[in-house]
Amino acid sequence: MRLLCDLGNTRIKWAWAEGATLSGFGSGDYSGVEAYTTRLTGSVRPTMIAAISVARHRNEAFVRFCEEQWALAPQWYPSLREGFGVSSLYEPPETLGADRFAALAGARARFPGQAVCVADCGTAITVDALDGDGVFQGGAILPGLSAAACALRLIAPRLTGSPGDRFYAAYGRTTQDAVGGGLMLGAAGAIERLFRDQGAVLGHDARLVLTGGDAARLAPYLSTPFEHVAHLTLEGLAVMVS
Numbered sequence: 001m002r003l004l005c006d007l008g009n010t011r012i013k014w015a016w017a018e019g020a021t022l023s024g025f026g027s028g029d030y031s032g033v034e035a036y037t038t039r040l041t042g043s044v045r046p047t048m049i050a051a052i053s054v055a056r057h058r059n060e061a062f063v064r065f066c067e068e069q070w071a072l073a074p075q076w077y078p079s080l081r082e083g084f085g086v087s088s089l090y091e092p093p094e095t096l097g098a099d100r101f102a103a104l105a106g107a108r109a110r111f112p113g114q115a116v117c118v119a120d121c122g123t124a125i126t127v128d129a130l131d132g133d134g135v136f137q138g139g140a141i142l143p144g145l146s147a148a149a150c151a152l153r154l155i156a157p158r159l160t161g162s163p164g165d166r167f168y169a170a171y172g173r174t175t176q177d178a179v180g181g182g183l184m185l186g187a188a189g190a191i192e193r194l195f196r197d198q199g200a201v202l203g204h205d206a207r208l209v210l211t212g213g214d215a216a217r218l219a220p221y222l223s224t225p226f227e228h229v230a231h232l233t234l235e236g237l238a239v240m241v242s
């Protein structure tokens with residue numbers, strides 16, 4: 001079995017792959033002595049480790065962990081100009097986050113021949129336009145929910161609200177509710193606006209796909225139809241290794 005890993009800025013996510021079939025999904029953060037290691041230690045030895053990373057400063061500890069656990073070096077999968085059914089117009093193509101490219105490859109495999117807008121709601125939110133021919137037409141990057149809350153708190157210490165798990169209305173009557181509503185509805189509104197404008201290059205039958213750590217939390221705020229694909233980036237990585 002192959003071990004697929006996605007090193008994000010907040011968390012590392014992983015899955016075990018047998019061909020295109022994924023199982024054993026896990027995630028961990030980087031606190032303490034890289035907390036994720038306690039969850040992967042003792043796993044069966046993978047036949048290979050495939051990894052993408054947008055958190056370069058985490059790579060060294062990850063490589064060391066793989067070496068100590070399994071005497072294996074991870075193989076890294078960067079963004080390409082062309083590959084796995086995706087043709088990228090990003091300039092230069094290798095500067096596109098490897099997680100974005102993998103998610104596009106995942107979208108291509110899951111929805112062949114279809115135009116897809118991929119909204120990956122992680123540390124940053126990325127909204128990426130993949131047309132029906134597999135051309136990545138470009139996208140947008142904005143702060144994720146936690147990042148936006150953190151930025152507000154840092155710059156304006158009275159704004160201590162952070163997006164909790166309950167539903168916020170557009171008319172918050174406490175600081176907490178006003179910040180919560182602003183963050184949730186703001187992010188959902190941004191995704192919908194970007195999806196709408198990407199219709200110009202995707203056509204109006206494009207589908208909207210949500211993924212990433214905050215996708216489930218944002219889902220109730222969207223009024224546009226969408227699909228939630230929990231592990232789209234790892235699905236794409238599975239395509240890239242097989």
Ligand SMILES: Nc1ncnc2c1ncn2[C@@H]1O[C@H](COP(=O)(O)OP(=O)(O)OP(=O)(O)O)[C@@H](O)[C@H]1O
Nearest residue numbers: 008009010011121122123124144145146212213214
């Ligand atoms: N168990 C968790 N630990 C930390 N964050 C979580 C967890 N569950 C959901 N989240 C939310 O997920 C977001 C991070 O999402 P995700 O793990 O997809 O990001 P990432 O891949 O690390 O980031 P990026 O790829 O944008 O650098 C955070 O904003 C946080 O609110």
Ligand SMILES: CC(C)(CO)[C@@H](O)C(=O)NCCC(=O)O
Nearest residue numbers: 054095096097098099100124141
């Ligand atoms: C935007 C993030 C942080 C999302 O994880 C990542 O894809 C990244 O660091 N990208 C590099 C910059 C870019 O994609 O243009």
Ligand SMILES: [K+]
Nearest residue numbers: 008099120122
């Ligand atoms: K991500």
